Amino acid sequence: MSITIQDIADLAKVSKGTVSRVINGAPGVGAETRKRILKLIEELDYQPNASAQSLASRRSYNIGVIIPHTGSYSMSTTYWPALLTAITEKAASQDYNVLLSTARSEQDVDSAYRSILKGKRVDGLIVGAEQFGEKQLAELLLKDFPFVMVGKSTTFSHYYVDVDNVGGARRMTEYLVSLGHRKITMLAGPEILPSVQSRVRGFQEAMTKAQLDPGRVVYTSYQTADAEKSTLQILKEDPPTALFVAAADLVLGVLEAARKLKIKIPDQLALVTFDDHPFYPYLSPSITAVKQPIYELGRAAVEMLFALMGKKETAKQKILPVEIIVRGSSQPDPPLVAQPLPTSG
Amino acid sequence: MSITIQDIADLAKVSKGTVSRVINGAPGVGAETRKRILKLIEELDYQPNASAQSLASRRSYNIGVIIPHTGSYSMSTTYWPALLTAITEKAASQDYNVLLSTARSEQDVDSAYRSILKGKRVDGLIVGAEQFGEKQLAELLLKDFPFVMVGKSTTFSHYYVDVDNVGGARRMTEYLVSLGHRKITMLAGPEILPSVQSRVRGFQEAMTKAQLDPGRVVYTSYQTADAEKSTLQILKEDPPTALFVAAADLVLGVLEAARKLKIKIPDQLALVTFDDHPFYPYLSPSITAVKQPIYELGRAAVEMLFALMGKKETAKQKILPVEIIVRGSSQPDPPLVAQPLPTSG
DNA sequence: GCTTTTTACTAAACTGGTTTCGTTTTTCCC
């Protein structure tokens, strides 16, 4: 079949152990011998069998990524593709591969967990915190298995990376206030999600500080249809002058609702969102958004995970700053080019 | 450490071999014994070590996915996220995991190939055909390693899944002709890519049939800046009445160019594209597009791969039909709701 | 009732590496 370490050893007239040492760059091999073995490896294009390596060394050189996704829309969000790209590339730079699981249901999560983790297929795990089963998380913690959450969990205190949800929402709200808006409503995702809670908090902090009603928050699911329904309700019952859409997954529903009611943005309603998208500059009007550094988030997650895997020191959390990109949907006269907002005091 | 097959064997007072047979549902185990062992496995939550299993059985229960991506924009395309979701879910349904590699460069492809394939980390491979190194493809073929390409390759005749690029482009072009357009230009991606060639062919077939100039094709790279530059050139030098953008990666550049020249769509220029996007209905104007069944494409790729892996019969290629979604960018009076185009004759 | 076949199971070889331990050889130092 394939060429094995034994073949190399035989040809080099050394033992398997010596070849193994060369492969792993371990000491205890003479310069001459090392060179001879490396040459053979090169010539025969030998590549160690990964399973055998994992079995013997107890390291798989794989990291697992479990991405929960609910709505069908999540695929058109740039969030997880960008995250995944970042994770894969960063992992590859350390000679690690990525084992991917998407999970639609609690059951998916459980089976992904069983197959990936207990089978020792991965050395560490990156999980989208939001909907990952708590039972499994608890078990991970208990076993002291290295894992990093993307996004903060409400129930578990553990290593995680996240963007500054509170600060981003606060600053965006302050920006709306600075434009003169007094009736501002936030359309948020499911209340149980930590990211939603943070964004709501940022919103409410800013509203309270401006002595405005912090109670103007409507929670909805991440289904486009629900987002649309909720928006219709908001706009009919108690229309605000500005609507803060707290997640990318809600945007399509909101746009659909606005279209149905023939509401002019930004004239009749200012619209801002959390999470940017390459298409936002081209929507009509272009959309003001809180831009998350998703790619950096993915890199940070991998860095943190590698630190944990290597038992190295690392901060328990890393919060990345966000940026506010002002476009047409929040101002009367849309400029052609987006302007980053100067940092609020 | 973890519980092993030996532990189960000891507790059940049988040999490892018997437990192994139970795990794999192999015959040669009495009903009583089988039940006893299954109960123990359940109770102790035993999960076989994947590396050991792979090593002994020569099957990894992983499939590899290598997705080449050039421009940074590819992340906002729904194409590969959707594909990946489909692949992962379909694979999971057969108890397979997905090992992911993204490849930016020829070198990436090579290292991904080495680590994934030669290390026997995967039992089969799905590759984005377009930019996968030809050298590696040839080696795969030579070794009779099961793999499926997503998208047709020009150089290799092998198993692949694809969408009907020729037919989609032809029908879209026919549609433009039916609207009365006579000067139609196609903005296509890099000429070497098979998908680009197919779309150009479909375009040219329709143009020739309508006795129009089939030479109105401009090739450009998938970089947004290049797409913009090419579009500006087209619109300045020999402006068509309709522009057929042949790939999602080009759309942003085209929109930017149109905006800069203050060209009114669809009044001054009809715009249609290949590959749909959830945001297209909300752009101004909404955009007419050829919609590809990406999710089905991913499923089909996995099905084909499993057939190859199991040495089962399967067609050498599967071409999925596309759909044309008519929206505002191609007609004077944009309707509120998109209309699927009746199949052309 | 005895042979033949089938079934249930064990023991051991095997997958392809890593790692430990011990031995030989070389280098270092006075």
Next chain:
DNA sequence: GGGAAAAACGAAACCAGTTTAGTAAAAAGC
């Protein structure tokens, strides 16, 4: 030049399963 320390290597155990060959017991056949 002789003893101690260090370096280079081999042999064998080990990782956790699968698979094969062989055996004992049970079932089937006549």
